[in-house]
Amino acid sequence: MSEEVKLTQYSRGAGCGCKIAPKALETILKDAWVDGKTFPSLLVGNQSKDDAAVYDLGNGTSLVATTDFFMPIVDDPYDFGRIAAANAISDVYAMGGRPLVALAILGWPVEQLPLEWATKIIEGGRSVCAEVGIPLAGGHSVDTTEPLFGLSVNGLVSNKHLKQNNSVKEGDLLFITKPLGVGVLTTAMKRGLLQSEHKALLLDTLTTVNTIGYELGQLDGVTAMTDVTGFGILGHLTEMAEGSGLTAHLQYSKLPLIEGVSDYIKQRIFPDATSRNWSSYSAGVRFEKGVNVMEAFTLLPDPQTNGGILFSVRPDSVETVIDVLKSNGLSDFCSPIGSFVQAGEKRIEVLI
Template sequence: MSEVQLTQFSHGAGCGCKIAPAVLDSILQSEIAPSIFKELLVGNSSKDDAAVYDLGNGTALISTTDFFVPIVDDPYQFGRIAAANAISDVYAMGGKPIMALAILGWPVDKLSPEIARRVIEGGRSICEEAGIPLAGGHSVDTTEPIFGLSVNGIVTTDHLKKNNTAQIGDLLFLTKPLGVGILSTAQKRGQLEAPDLTILIHQLNQLNKVGQLLGAIKGVHAMTDVTGFGLIGHLMEMMEGSNTGALINYSQVPVINSAKQYLAKRLVPDATYRNWNAYSKQVGFEKGVDVMEAFSILPDPQTNGGLLFAVDPLAVEEVVPLLLMNGLENHIIPIGKVTEVTEKRIMVAP
């Protein structure tokens, strides 16, 4: 079991196996008129992280599901990472997770039940860190190993954060560095150095608990987590939903230090090109930006990525202490700001 390499049993890696944005849009189109549920505060009408249902007592139920194929080889770590990624959707809405159910797809003819047990144990350990029970689940026999969670959470309705409510003038913050997709691709191809594997696993294990605290700040106008569509894709969803634009200061975008050395070897996830093709027509670059490097960094598919949030400049003095108290001292500088829509919805400055 110690020698198993789970990534060799999957075609993708973590959130990089998401269906392409254009294909997903086609799948979600329907000729059936949707029913109206007045209690549904967030649903399919927006590209948000979770569904939210008003319970009518000043609180709302958050419901989400997320699962994927292995991003690392170790079964226990795969379970932890997939669980942390799923729970992040609740934090991204400003909520508190309360319960999870496991989703397991397992190729029983290729991988032993003991390995699947380690995956579940990893998921359970992250649920313990989040203070919630892994209360059950469902499993099926599949051709690739798949694991994730269905997670429920609660939120005070006036603390609910959506991804389509950014306002012009807001400052943009990101709570984790980019580069997860690059490092995981290097691992899948047998070229990731041991110290960088430690860095990768450490980041992938980190819960986005600060999202619940940010939910209580009125000046945090919009929030989402950065996953398979990369920073550029999830920022685009936020800006399109809010009918705004964005100016990104590329030099302020946090990136895992070693990621660029793997870029030099062209260790780029296939999903990076997919993401760039989906969003590039709406992205412009100012003089001085290394466009080729930015092409590989900004669309890099993240798994359990950081929280991207838009905050009123007057509320930054409330936000920074929370970031510092949660060990996010490297993420207290804004990466950009929300602007009016221009010819290009997102502009990237040096």
């Protein structure tokens, strides 16, 4: 694709960074919570802020249903399609399930952008669906003022292996399967400041589907899972701790970062959504003396697109989890980045 393609100039937000701010979303959904009290077969509705809805099919398995779409995060249409598809499909894996079928969601400014670019986006999305063995079986499109793309994905999960984000136990250890910094690096790219050696690392992170979620879901010692997306690790870890009635101890020095992230942060490069996320979650955070707070203000609320699986593990199951991580080529993520303790004054305590 030629270099003059600048999809990102047509979008105010980028990737999961264009999510509605957490506080605004709570206002929108204040009277829209749906749970199993009204629909007994609905095991997971939107009340738990999970990654997907889960509906019991009555045979020991459940349907996992999710929808995810956003505006361009990169300029190449094919890569944008890959990223959006990987991000949507990963939500099924984050529940411990396996995807079955996907439908495309396409918004396209027909009078402004070439239709060929939209074709490339669909091709990119289809390539990732093929990678995980599911069809992109159809979808819906509308003429919009800004381009957007994503998928609606349905999958299956064994009820006994279903993982939610609010089932952490006191004493559990915290792991993550991808490095942080996507929002910072994509903002640097949009500004034309991303170094060439960092672009490949970024694209690899953005397009890798979190298939490991299915294997982690099979382990009884994995007590809770979610994926880190638009609210940053700060927001999604808050959801885990709050939903489980605990406090999370996050070891800042253990956080894995994409190469170059710290240098871009020093240049004050970060997306607008970072500030919105910090405003929504900062009241529940305490920093231990010695933590690089100036960097943490930018890194912890950094919106991730198709970020890693964030999951809790019983201490007696850590070795089993490490074996699974290593067998999936994730040896760099075998050290816990935190733990969960009895609820204290704050939901997250950031330690050195």
